[in-house]
Amino acid sequence: MRSSVCSLFVCISVLLAVKPGEGTETRNLTAVLGESVTFRCPRISSVHHRLYIQKKKEFINGFDMTQDLNIPLQYKNRTTINQSDLSMEMRNISVSDEGFYECIVFKSRETKPQSHVIYLTVTAKYNIPKVTAACSEPSSGVRSCWLSCWASGGYPQGVVRWAELNLSQIIDFQNNSHQDPKLKTWNISQSFVYNCNQPVNVSCSIGDARSKTTTFCQGDEKFSLDAAVISAIAVLLLILFIVPSVCIIRKRCGRRRPVPGDAALEVPLADCHSQPQDS
Numbered sequence: 001m002r003s004s005v006c007s008l009f010v011c012i013s014v015l016l017a018v019k020p021g022e023g024t025e026t027r028n029l030t031a032v033l034g035e036s037v038t039f040r041c042p043r044i045s046s047v048h049h050r051l052y053i054q055k056k057k058e059f060i061n062g063f064d065m066t067q068d069l070n071i072p073l074q075y076k077n078r079t080t081i082n083q084s085d086l087s088m089e090m091r092n093i094s095v096s097d098e099g100f101y102e103c104i105v106f107k108s109r110e111t112k113p114q115s116h117v118i119y120l121t122v123t124a125k126y127n128i129p130k131v132t133a134a135c136s137e138p139s140s141g142v143r144s145c146w147l148s149c150w151a152s153g154g155y156p157q158g159v160v161r162w163a164e165l166n167l168s169q170i171i172d173f174q175n176n177s178h179q180d181p182k183l184k185t186w187n188i189s190q191s192f193v194y195n196c197n198q199p200v201n202v203s204c205s206i207g208d209a210r211s212k213t214t215t216f217c218q219g220d221e222k223f224s225l226d227a228a229v230i231s232a233i234a235v236l237l238l239i240l241f242i243v244p245s246v247c248i249i250r251k252r253c254g255r256r257r258p259v260p261g262d263a264a265l266e267v268p269l270a271d272c273h274s275q276p277q278d279s
């Protein structure tokens with residue numbers, strides 16, 4: 001009689017005072033971002049008069065044998081109650097759905113309700129991480145490589161793990177975590193400098209996602225580049241050396257002609273001078 005008189009909101013505020021049943025423990029439920037999950041409230045009899053499911057103090061969905069309940073708009077399309085097995089399916093799970101939920105089950109109008117707490121954990125898979133490596137030229141046989149790994153779209157916040165790196169050769173850690181303001185998913189990245197003197201195969205993982213294996217600190221490409229640079233320098237040096245020497249030799253030859261006192265050259269010069277005299 002009382003429940004039919006009171007408004008839904010009054011009823012809920014009365015219900016909020018209900019303490020979870022003796023000996024009830026929190027049940028843990030896990031859902032994947034964008035997918036569906038089913039909350040199952042414990043049955044306390046063969047027929048139930050009323051069910052309320054609420055999150056913190058907010059009513060989500062339920063049923064009442066004697067009246068229609070006002071389902072909040074944001075849950076109306078996303079939740080479906082199954083009266084016979086006291087369950088609620090929730091679709092298109094988002095990170096903000098994470099938290100404590102309470103089932104309040106009424107056997108009949110007269111009996112005290114029983115309450116059960118369910119904790120919903122939301123997870124989202126990280127995209128395949130991307131690894132990049134860029135190495136310096138070797139100095140005393142050691143290269144400094146800038147390694148980084150990042151992945152996005154995951155939840156909760158993950159850490160970067162590297163396979164097959166010698167930790168004592170890592171310096172200058174930089175961690176970067178960015179949470180998407182709307183989806184609440186994380187973009188995790190980590191970078192550092194790795195000193196190496198031989199090729200290393202590496203991969204990184206964030207959450208359950210693992211990158212492809214990348215080989216870095218390889219000499220081959222750099223070496224062929226070095227060889228090309230050396231050849232170029234050699235050609236340049238040759239040009240710089242040979243061209244001036246040819247010029248110097250030529251200049252010397254040219255200068256020899258007017259030099260006086262050179263017996264070998266004076267003869268033809270004298271010949272030339274003697275020609276106009278002949279005419």
Ligand SMILES: *[C@@H]1O[C@H](CO)[C@@H](O)[C@H](O)[C@H]1NC(C)=O
Pocket residue numbers: 025026027028119
């Ligand atoms: C639920 O998870 C919490 C921590 O996340 C843990 O303390 C509790 O024991 C778990 N309950 C069950 C029933 O697994």
Ligand SMILES: *[C@@H]1O[C@H](CO)[C@@H](O)[C@H](O)[C@H]1NC(C)=O
Pocket residue numbers: 073074077
């Ligand atoms: C719920 O779904 C109906 C039809 O499927 C749609 O017209 C309505 O806009 C939806 N409401 C919300 C809040 O998404």
Ligand SMILES: *[C@@H]1O[C@H](CO)[C@@H](O)[C@H](O)[C@H]1NC(C)=O
Pocket residue numbers: 082083084085
């Ligand atoms: C409600 O749950 C029962 C038992 O799991 C199932 O047989 C029935 O099909 C469900 N009803 C709806 C409408 O999904």
Ligand SMILES: *[C@@H]1O[C@H](CO)[C@@H](O)[C@H](O)[C@H]1NC(C)=O
Pocket residue numbers: 092093094
């Ligand atoms: C699922 O929820 C997100 C927001 O959390 C929304 O942007 C998206 O349109 C929803 N998808 C469907 C199929 O309703």
Ligand SMILES: *[C@@H]1O[C@H](CO)[C@@H](O)[C@H](O)[C@H]1NC(C)=O
Pocket residue numbers: 166167168169
């Ligand atoms: C790791 O690097 C340090 C310093 O370069 C070296 O002394 C050590 O032997 C390396 N350990 C392994 C397992 O390669």
Ligand SMILES: *[C@@H]1O[C@H](CO)[C@@H](O)[C@H](O)[C@H]1NC(C)=O
Pocket residue numbers: 159160173174175
């Ligand atoms: C970055 O993360 C690694 C591993 O989680 C940690 O060892 C390191 O101290 C962190 N560096 C900074 C600058 O936060």
Ligand SMILES: *[C@@H]1O[C@H](CO)[C@@H](O)[C@H](O)[C@H]1NC(C)=O
Pocket residue numbers: 150151152176187188189
């Ligand atoms: C994630 O972070 C990395 C490095 O901080 C950035 O390069 C990348 O574009 C970001 N990706 C997304 C999807 O935000």
Ligand SMILES: *[C@@H]1O[C@H](CO)[C@@H](O)[C@H](O)[C@H]1NC(C)=O
Pocket residue numbers: 199200201215
């Ligand atoms: C790296 O991987 C390649 C191809 O899988 C393999 O041939 C090479 O021996 C590996 N190098 C090291 C240092 O493990």
